């Protein structure tokens with residue numbers, strides 16, 4: 001099956017009260033793990049690629065070719081969207097769309113509001129002409145973006161009026177309002193702004209996106225879904241599952257040298273992690 005956009009899968013999720021998982025892919029193995037987990041669970045799935053991962057892969061077209069080849073070889077028939085995660089400029093969103101991504105996020109949230117609107121409008125215009133979906137962000141999601149940053153960003157809540165304006169002025173397909181979640185493992189107990197989420201959802205009527213879905217208490221995930229969240233981004237939990245598995249293997253066997261053997265075990269743990277998220281988000285059987 002060909003890649004699809006987020007449009008239908010997110011509207012169905014919003015209507016039926018579940019969320020579609022967005023899982024960042026960083027290599028061949030995680031892509032196999034994500035597709036295999038979603039196939040087993042008959043769930044729609046969003047594969048996210050950050051700009052760092054694009055550089056790691058060696059280009060947008062490498063990610064597209066890899067995902068398309070796996071869809072074919074693995075007989076994937078569930079809906080799969082390929083989404084640029086935290087696109088930082090119009091140029092990068094355009095490059096992703098031109099290469100075959102079916103969805104992009106333009107993250108201009110650190111710019112003044114007017115500039116965020118302007119950049120998002122440009123991306124939406126280019127994307128919608130090509131039937132590609134667009135996610136935008138408001139406020140500031142806490143933590144570090146790439147797992148390597150030493151500086152933690154503070155979380156700044158999205159402003160309700162700006163959310164309404166941004167949606168009205170740009171025609172985006174999904175909105176990520178920062179409401180206390182963070183990228184990377186949480187330090188201390190996170191507290192999401194659920195009341196604010198409900199208000200934004202009721203005022204904008206579009207699917208909301210929750211970034212920093214790793215390590216959030218189950219209750220807050222469920223409350224978010226009940227409050228208009230239709231897409232949840234997960235990344236850190238897969239890094240933890242993969243890295244901890246391989247670290248344990250190295251600790252237990254100092255002589256292991258054949259890399260396929262331990263990478264495959266790491267891949268299996270990522271798959272298990274994604275399956276658990278799919279159940280938690282309620283998207284199993286919704287393909």
Ligand SMILES: [Zn+2]
Pocket residue numbers: 086141183211212233
């Ligand atoms: Zn994010």
